[in-house]
Amino acid sequence: HGGGIDLKFPHHENEIAQSEGATGHPFVKYWIHVGHVLVNDEKMSKSLVNFTSVRDLLVQYHPEVIRYLLLSSHYRSPVNYAPPLITAAKQALMRLYTALDCVEAGGQVQAEACEPFYQAMSDDFNTPKALAVCFEFVSEIFSLKSTDMTAACTHAANLKHCLGFLGLGQSVPREILQGEKALDISIEDIDQQIALREKARLEQQWDIADRIRDQLAEQGVILEDTEGHTTWRRA
Secondary structure: OEEEHHHHHHHHHHHHHHHHHHHOOOOOOOOEEEOOEEEOOEEOOHHHOOOOOHHHHHHHOOHHHHHHHHHOOOOOOOEEEOHHHHHHHHHHHHHHHHHHHHOOOOOOOOHHHHHHHHHHHHOOOOHHHHHHHHHHHHHHHHHHOOOOHHHHHHHHHHHHHHHHHHOOOOOOHHHHHOOOOOOOOOHHHHHHHHHHHHHHHHOOOHHHHHHHHHHHHHOOEEEEEEOOEEEEEEO
């Protein structure tokens, strides 16, 4: 069970009292209390008008860049969002993908080599330490790719295996390394176009609906129709 560190007292203590009082059984065994999100070292808050949503960030950055920024700090520590830090996160992610791009990740994963990564993750989800292990694989790949390609491929397999636990490094490296750019359309315009497309579909104006979908695709927005509603993602 988890939430923000500010919920530890009294909210979560009240949950324990209520749940255990009602059931007579322990509530949960494990708790995760996350640190606050900061913006330029100041707590993110709507009242301070420094609030940034993930939806807004996804217009500017690849999702893995945002994920890397969050993982670069321990979950119990504050996460500071500032332009220089997210730029550094993007550069670090590009280095990981550069290593995966320069060799085939087709070797056999070595459990023993990955053990330091497993230990870091078992140590209260110490993701900064786990990422440090990943960069050790990166160093090995770069140093061996010109002399021992087999060993370099094995390290690449280890790297991709470990990054998979973090939700990183699973995209096609060449596509990521071609560069990230902001969308040429705002979220408000995307939502408006989706609404117009929904109206056209209800009126069975399939040519209009298809044209809107194709135009958004040209602007880097892919529509996905699931369970009666439409979502979008970056191309």
